[in-house]
Amino acid sequence: MNSELPTAPQPSSEGYNQPAPAFGWTSYAEQINGRFAMIGFVGLLILEILTGQGLLTWTGVL
Numbered sequence: 001m002n003s004e005l006p007t008a009p010q011p012s013s014e015g016y017n018q019p020a021p022a023f024g025w026t027s028y029a030e031q032i033n034g035r036f037a038m039i040g041f042v043g044l045l046i047l048e049i050l051t052g053q054g055l056l057t058w059t060g061v062l
Contacts, residue, residue: 056062
């Protein structure tokens, strides 16, 4: 068993190694989807705070 802890990526002369955009199930696509999901979640929280209603009430479902 390896007892070494994972280390942060080291910057190269060109900056951090970023995954290249590609089609399909890639780590780059997962990063972008996760970032958009976080933005959407925060947006819904702000909407609920400003209106005092939940998403389903605001859209007219409930």
